[in-house]
Amino acid sequence: xxxxxxxxxxxYPQEGAMGKTGSWRVFRPxxxxxxxxxxxxxxxxxxEGSIKRNKDNSVEINYDYCKGCGVCSNVCKVKAITxxxxxxxx
Amino acid sequence: MTIMIDTxxxxxxxxxxMARPQVVAAYPITPQTTLVExxxxxxxxxEYKGEYIxxxxxxxxxxxxxxxxxxxxxxxxxxxxxxxxxMHEMLHWASLARLPIVMCNINxxxxxxxxxxxxxxxxxxxxxxxxxxxxxxxxxxxxDTIIQSFKIAEHEKIVLPVMINYNxxxxxxxxxxxxxxxxKEIDDFLPPFKPHWKLDVNNxxxxxxxxxxxxxxxxxxxxxxxxxxxxxIIKDVAKEWERQFGRHHGDLIEYYHCDDAExxxxxxxxxxxxxxxxxxxLRKEGIKIGLARLRVFRPFPEEExxxxxxxxxxxxxxxxxxxxxxxxxxxxxxxxxYGVSDTKVTGFIAGLGGKDVPYHDIETMCKKAIKSKKVxxxxxxxxxxxxx
Amino acid sequence: xxxxxxxxxxxxxxxxxxxxxxPATIALRLVLKALGKNTIMVVPACCTAVIESLYPKTSFxxxxxxxxxxxAAAGASGVEASLRQQGKEDTTVLAWAGDGGxxxxxxxxxxxxxxxxxxxIYICYNNQIYSNTGVQRSGATPYSxxxxxxxxxxxxxxxxxxxxxxxxxxxxxxxxxISQPEDLYRKVQKAKGIKGPKYxxxxxxxxxxxxxxxxxxxxxxxxxxxxxAWTLYECENDxxxxxxxxxxxxxxxxxxxxxxxxxxxxxxxxxxxxxKKDEEKLKLIQQHIDKRWERYQKExx
Numbered sequence: 038x039x040x041x042x043x044x045x046x047x048x049y050p051q052e053g054a055m056g057k058t059g060s061w062r063v064f065r066p067x068x069x070x071x072x073x074x075x076x077x078x079x080x081x082x083x084x085e086g087s088i089k090r091n092k093d094n095s096v097e098i099n100y101d102y103c104k105g106c107g108v109c110s111n112v113c114k115v116k117a118i119t120x121x122x123x124x125x126x127x
Numbered sequence: 128m129t130i131m132i133d134t135x136x137x138x139x140x141x142x143x144x145m146a147r148p149q150v151v152a153a154y155p156i157t158p159q160t161t162l163v164e165x166x167x168x169x170x171x172x173x174e175y176k177g178e179y180i181x182x183x184x185x186x187x188x189x190x191x192x193x194x195x196x197x198x199x200x201x202x203x204x205x206x207x208x209x210x211x212x213x214m215h216e217m218l219h220w221a222s223l224a225r226l227p228i229v230m231c232n233i234n235x236x237x238x239x240x241x242x243x244x245x246x247x248x249x250x251x252x253x254x255x256x257x258x259x260x261x262x263x264x265x266x267x268x269x270x271d272t273i274i275q276s277f278k279i280a281e282h283e284k285i286v287l288p289v290m291i292n293y294n295x296x297x298x299x300x301x302x303x304x305x306x307x308x309x310x311k312e313i314d315d316f317l318p319p320f321k322p323h324w325k326l327d328v329n330n331x332x333x334x335x336x337x338x339x340x341x342x343x344x345x346x347x348x349x350x351x352x353x354x355x356x357x358x359x360i361i362k363d364v365a366k367e368w369e370r371q372f373g374r375h376h377g378d379l380i381e382y383y384h385c386d387d388a389e390x391x392x393x394x395x396x397x398x399x400x401x402x403x404x405x406x407x408x409l410r411k412e413g414i415k416i417g418l419a420r421l422r423v424f425r426p427f428p429e430e431e432x433x434x435x436x437x438x439x440x441x442x443x444x445x446x447x448x449x450x451x452x453x454x455x456x457x458x459x460x461x462x463x464x465y466g467v468s469d470t471k472v473t474g475f476i477a478g479l480g481g482k483d484v485p486y487h488d489i490e491t492m493c494k495k496a497i498k499s500k501k502v503x504x505x506x507x508x509x510x511x512x513x514x515x
Numbered sequence: 516x517x518x519x520x521x522x523x524x525x526x527x528x529x530x531x532x533x534x535x536x537x538p539a540t541i542a543l544r545l546v547l548k549a550l551g552k553n554t555i556m557v558v559p560a561c562c563t564a565v566i567e568s569l570y571p572k573t574s575f576x577x578x579x580x581x582x583x584x585x586x587a588a589a590g591a592s593g594v595e596a597s598l599r600q601q602g603k604e605d606t607t608v609l610a611w612a613g614d615g616g617x618x619x620x621x622x623x624x625x626x627x628x629x630x631x632x633x634x635x636i637y638i639c640y641n642n643q644i645y646s647n648t649g650v651q652r653s654g655a656t657p658y659s660x661x662x663x664x665x666x667x668x669x670x671x672x673x674x675x676x677x678x679x680x681x682x683x684x685x686x687x688x689x690x691x692x693i694s695q696p697e698d699l700y701r702k703v704q705k706a707k708g709i710k711g712p713k714y715x716x717x718x719x720x721x722x723x724x725x726x727x728x729x730x731x732x733x734x735x736x737x738x739x740x741x742x743x744a745w746t747l748y749e750c751e752n753d754x755x756x757x758x759x760x761x762x763x764x765x766x767x768x769x770x771x772x773x774x775x776x777x778x779x780x781x782x783x784x785x786x787x788x789x790x791k792k793d794e795e796k797l798k799l800i801q802q803h804i805d806k807r808w809e810r811y812q813k814e815x816x
Contacts, residue, residue, distance in 0.1 A: 041324035043286050044349030045225040048333040050576045053530030054568035077518040081696045082733050084540040086529045106535035107730030149600040178596035183627030187589030194593025197580050216583050326578035328553050333573035335581030
């Protein structure tokens with residue numbers, strides 16, 4: 038990545054440009070892998086892009102950045118993702 | 128070199144094309160129209176091979192120039208009066224983005240009522256946009272300044288847009304001879320544009336996203352530093368031009384009979400040119416008077432003005448008015464002198480609405496100023512309502 | 516096309532400044548998957564200027580040029596001309612604006628760029644409000660919707676931007692929705708392959724702006740389609756084809772759900788239900804949709 042010397046509002050790409058947005062979360066999506074049918078709906082609809090799609094189309098949630106909106110849970114047709122209160126963390 | 132006898136606008140079009148901008152985006156407005164028509168002719172005859180975007184407004188003209196410049200193209204546009212005012216938002220955008228866009232503004236009166244003649248209120252209203260501002264007094268100077276401006280704008284210590292102002296009709300539509308260098312000579316003087324930053328898919332950056340207060344201040348300071356550097360670079364480029372082409376129109380200021388002057392008249396643009404005739408006549412009458420024609424308003428030549436005030440009383444003619452205050456040039460001159468010099472400065476408002484300001488009127492103004500006992504006569508409306 | 520066929524590559528990073536449940540980021544991820552990294556974005560004032568996150572960092576892995584509110588299409592014209600001069604015509608120029616920047620303040624520059632034949636894709640992500648400034652009324656806000664500047668509900672209907680765009684007779688225009696990713700992806704990909712101006716409008720149900728629960732973003736999109744409040748179509752060389760559920764609705768194979776099914780979930784229409792149902796206004800909303808579909812059937816069936 039080349040950085041320019043000129044002084045103007047130039048910003049450079051970075052994951053987590055707004056920090057670890059996972060801290061915004063009130064509810065946390067929890068994936069029941071046994072129920073997952075690898076339809077990828079959660080992956081494509083996650084507004085944050087925080088659901089990682091693996092090569093075999095299984096998915097993983099990145100809690101560093103997931104804002105806990107619940108879209109994934111809502112679009113899951115087999116109800117494999119539940120939204121749990123953050124405080125309930127084991 | 129060839130001699131081209133043509134109007135200011137056609138000569139500006141020639142200069143613009145010879146600077147080889149990759150993109151021109153413009154919208155027509157009287158009296159700028161013949162300039163962009165001139166470029167359209169060069170597109171039609173193949174002399175201009177860049178892009179010529181006929182946009183649907185001046186706001187879009189500057190937006191398109193910004194898009195072109197941000198992707199690494201040399202960019203030119205031209206406008207006038209209301210067109211310049213419509214661009215205002217984008218003028219700030221261009222300078223904050225540090226884009227070396229070059230633009231001609233043909234100084235024209237602002238309505239209502241509709242008036243296509245010349246005064247400087249349009250460009251004076253853009254004083255704080257961060258653009259370098261030139262004011263030209265002849266067609267030759269227009270040509271030379273346009274080429275110089277690309278070099279100044281693109282200089283690594285500047286990287287700011289430049290606005291070249293000249294008077295509606297008096298220059299834009301009046302034929303005068305101009306020496307036109309060969310394309311090779313221009314190319315040698317002005318190498319291809321090397322952008323200082325750009326939008327590049329191989330090195331993705333985001334320009335202009337949300338920015339915190341301290342960072343933003345840093346950007347403003349950077350612009351100010353660039354304008355400060357411009358004081359020297361403008362001089363260097365003018366000297367380089369003189370070495371190569373034998374012409375020097377002044378740098379920040381053009382001095383005329385200033386060495387022994389007890390009085391110095393400060394004026395701009397076409398009044399600046401007319402002032403030379405007035406100076407000649409006044410000198411014949413034995414008055415030791417000189418002319419400092421302000422060629423550059425931004426950056427403002429503070430040091431130069433202070434130097435002049437050490438030896439002479441100053442007389443200022445403003446073809447503009449900052450309503451509720453004084454002429455813009457008068458104000459800036461007084462501000463430069465504050466705490467440094469108590470010399471007498473007399474300010475005239477003249478030529479608003481395109482009213483003619485012939486040399487004999489300039490002589491009258493000078494004599495009136497010389498006679499006056501008032502140290503700070505800030506605002507004499509010359510020729511207003513049959514008298515002053 | 517199935518979801519598994521969509522590329523894994525992302526050009527929008529996570530950890531950005533979008534609200535939870537944001538439809539714009541759903542759309543952005545899809546659009547940038549379709550366009551790839553050889554893309555330059557032009558973004559006027561809109562939520563996306565915030566989503567980019569704070570200087571000196573950005574969430575976008577493609578070049579982004581921010582520009583003044585009314586200037587996206589004009590700025591894109593400059594970018595496109597510049598790239599052509601540099602022999603980089605393979606780079607996609609994407610103007611990405613909200614409905615405020617498209618229907619209202621940006622309509623002149625948009626119309627100019629479409630008329631000039633600028634080779635770019637203009638995408639309007641339409642959340643029917645000025646959301647970035649705090650939910651004010653726009654030319655795309657539907658009748659009776661609450662906004663901060665239509666406190667008792669908007670008294671006018673929105674304008675048909677799609678019709679205005681089609682009057683420019685550009686090679687491609689389309690409407691899509693964040694709830695139909697395959698359709699949206701296909702449309703953006705198709706637009707990428709066509710020379711000249713392309714316009715795509717994406718319905719973007721906004722949780723804080725429409726006042727619905729943030730997990731319902733996708734559902735609000737689907738319901739908009741099923742009630743006929745939003746339409747999926749594409750227009751190639753002046754020929755309009757309806758897509759997906761909108762096509763089936765047009766053909767009359769299924770019936771449109773009542774508009775109420777869509778609006779009852781949205782707090783911005785709450786005053787139509789509480790303290791008592793405003794049958795008259797609900798009827799007007801339904802009639803407006805019905806009339807539009809009558810026109811569709813006449814023109815496009």
